[in-house]
Amino acid sequence: MIEIGTTQTLRAARATQHGMFLENAEGDDVLLPRKFVPEGLEEGQEVEVFVYTDSEDWPIATTQRPFVERDQFALLQVKEVSGLGAWLDMGLDKDLLVPFSEQDKRLETGKYYPVYVYVDPETDRMVASARLRRHLDTEAVTVAEGEEVELFITGPSDLGVKAIINGKHEGLIFESDIFRPIHAGDRLKGYVKKVREDRKIDLSLQPEGYAKVEPNAEQILEALRKADGFLPLHDKSDPELIRQQLHMSKKTFKKAIGGLYKQGLIALSDSGIRLK
Known part of the structure; x- marks a missing residue:
C-alpha cells in the first residue's frame, strides 16, 4: 500500500488520458494527474512525488512540495x-x-x-x-541533560518560549536564556539544560559550561571584523548593551573575551576590545 502523507520515489507505470499511474516496489499504484506529469516522463522512469488524498478520499500524487508531511x-x-x-x-x-x-x-x-x-x-x-x-510523549523522557537536540519553536509562555524537542517532548527556554530574537516556527539547534523530577524539560540555545565559549568567541571575532576591528564593549559594559549587540549574556561575553585574550587574538582596554 502506498503511504499517505509522505514524499516518495515511484516508477511511472502507465500513461492514461488523466495522467500517469505510478507504482511502488510492491505494485501498488497511484495517479499523478496530467498537470503534474513532468515533461518527458516515460514509463519505467522514476519520479519523486508527494501522496495525499483528493476531495473524494482517493490517493493522489503531486509534484508540488508541501510545507509539512505526516507526523x-x-x-x-x-x-x-x-x-x-x-x-x-x-x-x-x-x-x-x-x-x-x-x-x-x-x-x-x-x-x-x-x-x-x-x-x-x-x-x-x-x-x-x-x-x-x-501528540507528544509526556511519560518517558528520551533526552538527557547536556544533550544537543532539534527544536521547533511553538510560541511564548509567561516564563519564556516553548519548544518541541526532537518532535517528541515539550520544553521551555527561559527568558533569561534568550539572547537573540526567536519566533514561532523557527527550527533551531538547542541543548537540554535540566530534566526536572516532574519530567518538565528546561532548554538552552547554547551548551553549558566551557563548551559554549568557542562558538561565542567566534561570534565576537566576526562582530569585530564587521566593526573594523573594534567594539566599545568590555567587562564593565551594561549587560543589556551586550545582549543587544551580541545576543549573549554578560557572563558568556566575559568568558569568551577571556579566552580570546589568552590566545592573543584581542587586546583589552577600558574603552572596549580590539582585534590584534
Missing part, C-alpha cells in the same frame, strides 16, 4: 474557516483541515498557528491538530 510539526496559515473547522495552507492545491475537536481555541483566518500533522487512521485523510500536547 511533523509546522507553523501554517489559516486560509478559511468552515463548518468543519479551519483550513490551513500546506503548499498544495488541497488545504489541510484542523477539525474543531483539535483546536484549543478557535483558529482565525489569516493567522499562523503551530500544528501537528498526521493521518487519521479511520479515514486515511491527512489532518492537523493544534492540540500539540496530545
Whole structure:
C-alpha cells in the first residue's frame, strides 16, 4: 500500500488520458494527474512525488512540495474557516483541515498557528491538530541533560518560549536564556539544560559550561571584523548593551573575551576590545 502523507520515489507505470499511474516496489499504484506529469516522463522512469488524498478520499500524487508531511510539526496559515473547522495552507492545491475537536481555541483566518500533522487512521485523510500536547510523549523522557537536540519553536509562555524537542517532548527556554530574537516556527539547534523530577524539560540555545565559549568567541571575532576591528564593549559594559549587540549574556561575553585574550587574538582596554 502506498503511504499517505509522505514524499516518495515511484516508477511511472502507465500513461492514461488523466495522467500517469505510478507504482511502488510492491505494485501498488497511484495517479499523478496530467498537470503534474513532468515533461518527458516515460514509463519505467522514476519520479519523486508527494501522496495525499483528493476531495473524494482517493490517493493522489503531486509534484508540488508541501510545507509539512505526516507526523511533523509546522507553523501554517489559516486560509478559511468552515463548518468543519479551519483550513490551513500546506503548499498544495488541497488545504489541510484542523477539525474543531483539535483546536484549543478557535483558529482565525489569516493567522499562523503551530500544528501537528498526521493521518487519521479511520479515514486515511491527512489532518492537523493544534492540540500539540496530545501528540507528544509526556511519560518517558528520551533526552538527557547536556544533550544537543532539534527544536521547533511553538510560541511564548509567561516564563519564556516553548519548544518541541526532537518532535517528541515539550520544553521551555527561559527568558533569561534568550539572547537573540526567536519566533514561532523557527527550527533551531538547542541543548537540554535540566530534566526536572516532574519530567518538565528546561532548554538552552547554547551548551553549558566551557563548551559554549568557542562558538561565542567566534561570534565576537566576526562582530569585530564587521566593526573594523573594534567594539566599545568590555567587562564593565551594561549587560543589556551586550545582549543587544551580541545576543549573549554578560557572563558568556566575559568568558569568551577571556579566552580570546589568552590566545592573543584581542587586546583589552577600558574603552572596549580590539582585534590584534
